[in-house]
Amino acid sequence: MRVSGLSSGMEIDTLVKQMMTAKRAPLDKLNQNKQILEWRRDSYRTMNSALVDFRQNKLDKYKKASEMNIYSAEVSGNKDAISVKATTSANQVPMTVKVDALATQTTLETASLGAGTTASTKLGSLNSGSGPFTFTVLRGSETSPVKQTFEFSKDDTIQDVLKKLNGDSSAGISATFDEAGKKFIIKSKEYGNETVRFEGDLLTDAFGTDPKTATTKGQAASVFINGTEYNPSSNQLTVNGVQITLLKETGPTDLATITTKPDGKKAIETIKSFISDYNSLIATLNSKVSEQRFRSYTPLSAEQKKDMTEDDIKNWEARAKSGLLRNDEILVEGLSSMRTLLSSSSVKFGDKSINLASIGITTGAYTENGKLYLSDETKLMKAIEDNPEQVMELFIGSTDGTRKGIFDNMYDNLNVTLSRMSEKAGTAKYSTDLTISLNEQSTMGKELTDLNSRISTLAKKLTQIENNYYTQFTAMEKAINKLNSQSASLASFTG
Structure with a gap:
C-alpha cells in the first residue's frame, strides 16, 4: 500500500516520479531503438513490395517471347483458307499453302x-x-x-x-x-x-x-506448303516459325500465300512499358536511399505525446521515420546491379554489336540516377527492321536458350536483392502484401526479439526499484506518524 505523504507533508508520488526519471532513461532508449527497428523493417517491407511487383508482375510478363515478337505474318490470295500468327522464330520465308482436307x-x-x-x-x-x-x-x-x-x-x-x-x-x-x-x-x-x-x-x-x-472416323489434315505435304492431327501447325490455322479447303488454283516481315509495333510497346516500369521502380528506390535523416527527431514516448496535438505527432514521426534506409547497402547495390546490367548488355553478330544506346535507348543526366529514355524511336524501329533477331536476343535472350537477355538477367539479379532483404528484414520474396508477417528468424527479427527481452527485464527491474522507493517512503511516513503520536501523548502529560 502506497502512502500519500500526509504525515511528512511531502508529495511522495512526485518525488518518486522524479527519482525514477533518470532510472527510466535506459528503458526509454531501448524503446526508441525498438521503434526505429520496427520502422526500418516496415521501410524494407515497402521496398520489398515494389521489387516483387516489378519482378513478378512486370518482368515475368516482358520476358515471354510473345511480348517481344518482332515479326508479323500476312495472308494474301485465299484469305478464307487459313489464318496465321508469326512467332519469334519466324524466318521470313514466303509460303504457298494448299489445303486439301481439314482434320476432323x-x-x-x-x-x-x-x-x-x-x-x-x-x-x-x-x-x-x-x-x-x-x-x-x-x-x-x-x-x-x-x-x-x-x-x-x-x-x-x-x-x-x-x-x-x-x-x-x-x-x-x-x-x-x-x-x-x-x-x-x-x-x-x-x-x-x-x-x-x-x-x-x-x-x-x-x-x-x-x-x-x-x-x-477422325482424319488428319492434308495440307501442302511450298509443295511439301503435312498431315497434322489438328487444324493447326507451325512451319518456318509461323503458326498456321487451317480454316477451309482450297481448290487447285485458289491458294493462300503467307508473307512474314519484321514488325516492331509489339516489341516497341513492350520496351516502352518496361522503361516506364523500370523508371518508376528506381525512382522509388532512389528516393529511399537518398532520403534525409533527421537524427534529432527520435521516437516519441507516451509522456511526450500527451502534450502534443495529433498534427504535431504526425509531423514529428514523419521526420523520425525519414532516412532510415539512407545509403542502405542492399538497395544501393541492387540499383547498381540493374544499372550495370543495362549499360553492359550487348549482342555481337559478325563484326557488329548492338546495345541499348545503339538502338535509341539512353540514360538521363547523372542527377537522374539511371533513368531510361527512349530517345529515338525511329532508331529503334530501324534496328528491328535491320536486325530483328539481335534486338530480340538483347531483351529476351537467344532462341536456343544459351544466352539470357536483359529481362531474364534483371529477373535473376532482383532475386539476389530480394534474398538479401529477406535474410535481413524477414520480408517475403514472392509477395507484395504489406500486411504479411515478417520472419522473426531474420537478422532484424532476432534483434527485435533480443530488444523485447531486454525491455521486459529492465521494466521488471524498474518496477522493483519504484516499489522499493515507495516502501522506504511508507516506512518514513509510519515513523513520522509514530513520532507525532508520541509527541502528542507527552504533550498531554505536561499540559
Whole structure:
C-alpha cells in the first residue's frame, strides 16, 4: 500500500516520479531503438513490395517471347483458307499453302430418336431395353484398348447422360442433343485420331443405333506448303516459325500465300512499358536511399505525446521515420546491379554489336540516377527492321536458350536483392502484401526479439526499484506518524 505523504507533508508520488526519471532513461532508449527497428523493417517491407511487383508482375510478363515478337505474318490470295500468327522464330520465308482436307473429329450421330423426344426424355422410354445401359469410349488398338465406361439407369434422362459424359474430362469427348433433328451426337475432343471407338447398349438398345455404321472416323489434315505435304492431327501447325490455322479447303488454283516481315509495333510497346516500369521502380528506390535523416527527431514516448496535438505527432514521426534506409547497402547495390546490367548488355553478330544506346535507348543526366529514355524511336524501329533477331536476343535472350537477355538477367539479379532483404528484414520474396508477417528468424527479427527481452527485464527491474522507493517512503511516513503520536501523548502529560 502506497502512502500519500500526509504525515511528512511531502508529495511522495512526485518525488518518486522524479527519482525514477533518470532510472527510466535506459528503458526509454531501448524503446526508441525498438521503434526505429520496427520502422526500418516496415521501410524494407515497402521496398520489398515494389521489387516483387516489378519482378513478378512486370518482368515475368516482358520476358515471354510473345511480348517481344518482332515479326508479323500476312495472308494474301485465299484469305478464307487459313489464318496465321508469326512467332519469334519466324524466318521470313514466303509460303504457298494448299489445303486439301481439314482434320476432323471421330463423330457418332444417332438416327432420329422420334418425335416428341426432348432432353428430359427418360432412357427407358426410348426404343427397347430396361437398363442398366452402358456406354464405353475406347482408344488404341483393337486387342488392348484403353477403355472408359459409363453406366445409366432407365430412369436417367438424356440430359443426365449429357451431364455425365461432358462432366468427365478424362473421357475426352463432348456430347450434345440436337433438339431439331432429335439426334444424339458424340465427338472425340481430339482431331485426327482414327483409333477412337464408341460402343455399349446405351447406343444399341436405348438409342437404337449401330455404332459401327453411325461413327465417322477422325482424319488428319492434308495440307501442302511450298509443295511439301503435312498431315497434322489438328487444324493447326507451325512451319518456318509461323503458326498456321487451317480454316477451309482450297481448290487447285485458289491458294493462300503467307508473307512474314519484321514488325516492331509489339516489341516497341513492350520496351516502352518496361522503361516506364523500370523508371518508376528506381525512382522509388532512389528516393529511399537518398532520403534525409533527421537524427534529432527520435521516437516519441507516451509522456511526450500527451502534450502534443495529433498534427504535431504526425509531423514529428514523419521526420523520425525519414532516412532510415539512407545509403542502405542492399538497395544501393541492387540499383547498381540493374544499372550495370543495362549499360553492359550487348549482342555481337559478325563484326557488329548492338546495345541499348545503339538502338535509341539512353540514360538521363547523372542527377537522374539511371533513368531510361527512349530517345529515338525511329532508331529503334530501324534496328528491328535491320536486325530483328539481335534486338530480340538483347531483351529476351537467344532462341536456343544459351544466352539470357536483359529481362531474364534483371529477373535473376532482383532475386539476389530480394534474398538479401529477406535474410535481413524477414520480408517475403514472392509477395507484395504489406500486411504479411515478417520472419522473426531474420537478422532484424532476432534483434527485435533480443530488444523485447531486454525491455521486459529492465521494466521488471524498474518496477522493483519504484516499489522499493515507495516502501522506504511508507516506512518514513509510519515513523513520522509514530513520532507525532508520541509527541502528542507527552504533550498531554505536561499540559
